[in-house]
Amino acid sequence: MVVPFYxxxxxxxxxxxxxxxxxxVFYTNYKFAAxxxxxxxxxxxxFGEEYNVSQVLVNGKFDQELYKAYSPPYIxxxxxxxxxxxxxxYTFGFVYVFLNEWKVIKEALIGFYKNLKxxxxxxxxxxxDPLSVMMRQYPEVPDWWFLIILVLSIVIGCIAMRCYPTTTPVWAIIVVWLVSMALIIPFIVLYASTGYFMSMNNLATILGGYLVPGNGIxxxxxxxxxxxxxxxxxTFVGDQKLAHYAKLPPRAGFRAICAAGRAIKTIKP
Incomplete structure (x- = not known):
């Protein structure tokens, strides 16, 4: 009942x-998998041992000669x-979204433009629909509430990357943020229609290796x-969607989500 049967x-x-x-793959010994x-x-x-990354690093940087002398990784x-x-x-997901859900994306972009005007x-x-008509009596969450959280998160993230010895330039993190923001709507549309969660998990790793070559961190x-x-x-959009169907005031749902997130971070060891 949570996700479609298909x-x-x-x-x-x-x-x-x-x-x-x-x-x-295993029994044909493809890529030495056997x-x-x-x-x-x-x-x-x-040698059949767990890969020792320290064997190919010099001061935290990848060394091509050490890599050749040691071993390529096997999985x-x-x-x-x-x-x-x-x-x-990523390829299949975008093909599905833009072939089947492009009308939803178009409607969302038009609505965003109208709200700006x-x-x-x-x-x-x-x-x-009756539910949307019923929810009109509640004041909505202003866009600037979301904007404040976004700006604070970006500032704190940049300060942390700059002040701690992360060996990662701030501009690389900003590039990943911009790519994530560009892909968030297709990801959410796919998640809402199929229940499949797509993220920048693997794509961001590739971007990091491309933007900062030789840096394994x-x-x-x-x-x-x-x-x-x-x-x-x-997750935030999903919680708001659930609050909408439960007929909860949007601002009350927003405060509850923010308070719950802060409480979870507080009690974590």
């Missing part, structure tokens, strides 16, 4: 196909399947910031 059926079918494919456990997330060297059949699917899903216009004015930070932006945004 999404659940697709996941089950995909699991079966992936398991069969993983066995084929020398490792068939389904593990560990990375191995040419299991299951990890090969996962990584392949993780990178392919008329600041007093309600988001519910474009919808005539930078892709970790770009991945954290890229994934965090998408995850928090999609």
């Amino acid at each position: 999404t659940v059926a697709n996941r089950y079918l995909g699991t079966i196909v992936a398991a069969i494919t993983m066995l084929i 020398y490792m456990p068939p389904n593990t997330s560990n990375v191995y060297d040419r 299991s059949a299951g990890q090969l399947m996962y990584q392949s699917a993780a990178y392919a899903v 008329d600041r007093k216009m309600s988001n519910y004015d474009r919808y005539k 930078a892709p970790i930070f770009t991945r954290v910031f890229g994934y965090g932006l998408d995850d928090q945004s999609e």
Whole structure:
């Protein structure tokens, strides 16, 4: 009842196909997968031991000569399947969104433009369903509330990256943020219509390696910031959607979400 049946059926079918494919990859020794456990997330060297990253680093930077002398990384059949699917899903995801949900994206962009022209216009004015008509009695969350949270988050993130020894330039994080912001609408549309969560998890890692070559730490930070932006945004929108269907006042839902997030961060060890 939470997600469409075709999404659940697709996941089950995909699991079966992936398991069969993983066995084929393992038993055919593709990319030397037969020398490792068939389904593990560990990375191995040419000696069959867990990969020692310190063997290819000098002062935290990647060294090509040490890499050649030590070993390339080897991953299991299951990890090969996962990584392949993780990178392919961006292509398939965008094809699905822009072929099937482009009208929703177009309507959202038009509504955003109209709200910029008329600041007093309600988001519910474009919808005539009984629930939207009922929710018009509540004041909406002003856009500047969201803007304040966005600006504060960006400033704190930049200060942290600049003041701590992250070895990652601030401009690389900003690039990842801009890409995440550009992709957030297609990601949310896909999440809302299928229940499948897409994020910058893997794409941000690739961007980090491309923007800051030779730095093994930078892709970790770009991945954290890229994934965090998408995850928090999609979760926030999902909570607001649930509050809308529960007929809760938008501002009350906004305050509850912010207070709950702060409480969770406070009690974490």
